Amino acid sequence: MSSLALLDVRDLTVTFHRKGARPFTAVDGVSFDVEPGRTVGLVGESGCGKSVTSLAIMGLLPRRGATVGGSVTFEGTDLLTLSASAMRERRGRDLGMVFQDPLSSLNPVVSIGLQVSEVLERHRGLPRKKAMVEAADLLDKVGIPDPRRRLSEYPHQLSGGMRQRALIAMALACRPRLLIADEPTTALDVTIQAQILALLAELVRDTGTALILITHDLGVVAGLCDEVNVLYAGRVVERAERHALFARPRHPYTNGLLASIPRLDGARGERLRPVRGSVNDNIPWRSGCAFAPRCPNALDVCRLVTPEMVADGPGGLLRCHNPVVHTEEVTA
Amino acid sequence: MTSLLNIRRRRVDELAETAEGGTSLTVDALRRMARNPVAIIGAVIVAVFVLLALFAPWIAPEDPYTPFQVLKDQLRADSIPGPQPGFPLGSDEFGRDFLSRLIVGAQQSLVVGVMATLIGLAVGMVIGGLAGALGGWVDTLLMRLTDIMLSVPSLLLAISIAALARHPSQWTVIIAVAMVSVPIFARLLRGSMLAQRASDHVLAATALGVRRRTIVFRHMLPNSVGPVIVQATLTLATSIIDAAALSFLGLGDPDPARAEWGLMLGNAQRYLDVRPELAFYPAVAIIVVALGFTLLGESMREALDPKNRR
Ligand SMILES: Nc1ncnc2c1ncn2[C@@H]1O[C@H](COP(=O)(O)OP(=O)(O)OP(=O)(O)O)[C@@H](O)[C@H]1O
Ligand code: SF4
Ligand SMILES: [Mg+2]
Numbered sequence: 001m002s003s004l005a006l007l008d009v010r011d012l013t014v015t016f017h018r019k020g021a022r023p024f025t026a027v028d029g030v031s032f033d034v035e036p037g038r039t040v041g042l043v044g045e046s047g048c049g050k051s052v053t054s055l056a057i058m059g060l061l062p063r064r065g066a067t068v069g070g071s072v073t074f075e076g077t078d079l080l081t082l083s084a085s086a087m088r089e090r091r092g093r094d095l096g097m098v099f100q101d102p103l104s105s106l107n108p109v110v111s112i113g114l115q116v117s118e119v120l121e122r123h124r125g126l127p128r129k130k131a132m133v134e135a136a137d138l139l140d141k142v143g144i145p146d147p148r149r150r151l152s153e154y155p156h157q158l159s160g161g162m163r164q165r166a167l168i169a170m171a172l173a174c175r176p177r178l179l180i181a182d183e184p185t186t187a188l189d190v191t192i193q194a195q196i197l198a199l200l201a202e203l204v205r206d207t208g209t210a211l212i213l214i215t216h217d218l219g220v221v222a223g224l225c226d227e228v229n230v231l232y233a234g235r236v237v238e239r240a241e242r243h244a245l246f247a248r249p250r251h252p253y254t255n256g257l258l259a260s261i262p263r264l265d266g267a268r269g270e271r272l273r274p275v276r277g278s279v280n281d282n283i284p285w286r287s288g289c290a291f292a293p294r295c296p297n298a299l300d301v302c303r304l305v306t307p308e309m310v311a312d313g314p315g316g317l318l319r320c321h322n323p324v325v326h327t328e329e330v331t332a
Numbered sequence: 333m334t335s336l337l338n339i340r341r342r343r344v345d346e347l348a349e350t351a352e353g354g355t356s357l358t359v360d361a362l363r364r365m366a367r368n369p370v371a372i373i374g375a376v377i378v379a380v381f382v383l384l385a386l387f388a389p390w391i392a393p394e395d396p397y398t399p400f401q402v403l404k405d406q407l408r409a410d411s412i413p414g415p416q417p418g419f420p421l422g423s424d425e426f427g428r429d430f431l432s433r434l435i436v437g438a439q440q441s442l443v444v445g446v447m448a449t450l451i452g453l454a455v456g457m458v459i460g461g462l463a464g465a466l467g468g469w470v471d472t473l474l475m476r477l478t479d480i481m482l483s484v485p486s487l488l489l490a491i492s493i494a495a496l497a498r499h500p501s502q503w504t505v506i507i508a509v510a511m512v513s514v515p516i517f518a519r520l521l522r523g524s525m526l527a528q529r530a531s532d533h534v535l536a537a538t539a540l541g542v543r544r545r546t547i548v549f550r551h552m553l554p555n556s557v558g559p560v561i562v563q564a565t566l567t568l569a570t571s572i573i574d575a576a577a578l579s580f581l582g583l584g585d586p587d588p589a590r591a592e593w594g595l596m597l598g599n600a601q602r603y604l605d606v607r608p609e610l611a612f613y614p615a616v617a618i619i620v621v622a623l624g625f626t627l628l629g630e631s632m633r634e635a636l637d638p639k640n641r642r
Contacts, residue, residue: 119541
């Protein structure tokens with residue numbers, strides 16, 4: 001499957017060094033891949049390293065203060081080895097990104113039109129006038145009414161949903177093959193959230209763009225993702241196709257996340273309030289399973305031996321000594 | 333010395349941080365200011381002063397430069413003629429119309445204040461912009477330099493610079509006063525640029541592959557305008573005071589015919605027993621105008637500060 005991959009993240013490790021503090025490894029050997037046109041979820045609770053992973057892929061981590069290890073192979077090139085200027089060429093053209101807060105992601109003093117056309121001028125070399133015409137088309141495509149008028153408006157004149165639509169238009173302006181959306185709906189009203197997700201789903205289907213969708217929200221995963229990587233404390237603990245994950249969550253953490261949602265089919269926007277305890281209880285991965293102090297399935301071995309990632313079922317990967325067993329499997 | 337440096341640095345840094353919110357809040361900020369009586373008082377003083385300065389030659393009832401025979405006739409060694417018909421504030425020590433000289437003095441103060449502020453702004457913006465955009469050792473070097481300048485009390489710095497000039501003139505004063513504000517504007521712009529660099533919209537633009545040049549000039553600099561305007565307003569106040577002080581000390585253009593508040597105040601020292609008003613009016617004018625700019629600037633700072641939003 002790796003040979004087909006558009007993006008292949010191998011052993012990605014991000015360590016932050018701060019003055020007066022011990023180095024902190026936010027992402028600790030994360031591996032996953034994204035095939036062309038697929039939507040891959042990255043799920044996990046706050047602080048597990050989702051955003052840092054996406055920033056590392058985009059080459060957006062601060063040069064000073066963060067060390068990045070492993071490899072991020074995009075169409076055969078390891079992005080981590082590219083120069084800063086080569087990476088600037090790729091961002092916005094081959095790789096797009098949408099952030100959580102649409103208001104603060106837009107420049108308050110530059111018109112929407114200029115912010116959209118900027119990308120087209122930059123990567124497609126279009127002259128300002130042509131870029132503006134195309135910008136209007138793009139705004140139209142993401143469902144912004146009266147796009148021509150919007151071109152001359154400023155971010156504060158748009159609603160939250162409109163702003164996120166504009167940002168999606170900017171990220172997709174050059175038809176990148178990969179889009180990373182980091183909690184694209186968390187800052188929006190519940191009703192708007194569904195619209196934005198529907199828009200994302202439609203756009204990735206129409207353009208064939210692969211999508212990495214980062215979220216707290218398993219409802220979002222259920223609606224959009226083909227496959228899911230569950231992160232815990234900087235490591236992937238379970239990877240599964242969406243249906244398998246929801247039908248038979250194998251990792252006790254995934255199971256806890258699912259159990260904490262009252263209804264799987266509704267209640268989008270519900271933040272995960274999963275699993276007893278908190279990340280503060282974690283033990284370091286090198287001395288065992290980080291989740292052990294909170295895990296209902298924990299065995300003695302869990303605090304002594306670090307679980308390795310192993311194949312589990314069709315297309316599944318699992319990092320656990322004592323996974324959840326589902327009754328139908330036992331009877332089958 | 334260190335504490336002065338720290339106080340001045342902290343004030344500038346706090347102002348710089350307001351850049352993060354961007355200037356889209358300008359309309360908002362103006363609305364907040366319109367409700368603030370302090371801002372209104374400041375704005376009125378500044379407006380009156382600016383109008384007076386701009387139209388001084390037409391507003392001044394008499395020629396401010398030529399002595400009047402009527403007044404000269406009344407000059408004695410121990411008395412200078414006071415208010416009388418045609419000369420509401422009386423005469424100065426040469427028999428010239430004191431009111432007209434005060435009004436024309438407003439023009440001088442405005443010109444010197446604005447020129448000094450603009451020069452300080454331009455030089456400071458270049459230094460701060462370079463430090464903020466390039467970072468690294470350029471930043472470290474330039475900021476050390478501004479720290480040294482900031483740690484010297486501003487008037488002392490201005491006096492030292494002005495004293496270097498071989499032929500004192502108004503330009504000596506303007507440049508000396510401008511140099512005092514250079515480190516403030518430099519540190520301010522650099523701070524706003526750093527706040528901008530860490531902002532979400534700069535990250536988002538970077539994620540789109542936007543060129544670094546475009547990021548600096550389109551996405552960082554324009555968002556630093558708010559704090560710069562605030563600081564420029566406050567700097568106008570200190571520039572007018574500093575310029576007056578330099579003239580008072582005889583470090584400006586020595587021509588006694590000039591109608592300039594600092595110089596008038598300086599010359600009036602000799603006649604304090606005879607006619608203290610000659611010192612009183614220019615002093616009040618300087619204080620009121622500086623107060624006006626300070627009130628306006630401080631209320632702008634308050635309106636821009638995210639802590640005071642909502
Ligand atoms: N620039 C940085 N310097 C130091 N530590 C950082 C930095 N950025 C992130 N971290 C740390 O890395 C860890 C992972 O952060 P990250 O933002 O990836 O979490 P997340 O999974 O996206 O969480 P959330 O759901 O809250 O967005 C956190 O503990 C955070 O404090
Ligand atoms: S390895 Fe052990 S502690 Fe960790 S999740 Fe599996 S059962 Fe729980
Ligand atoms: Mg995050």
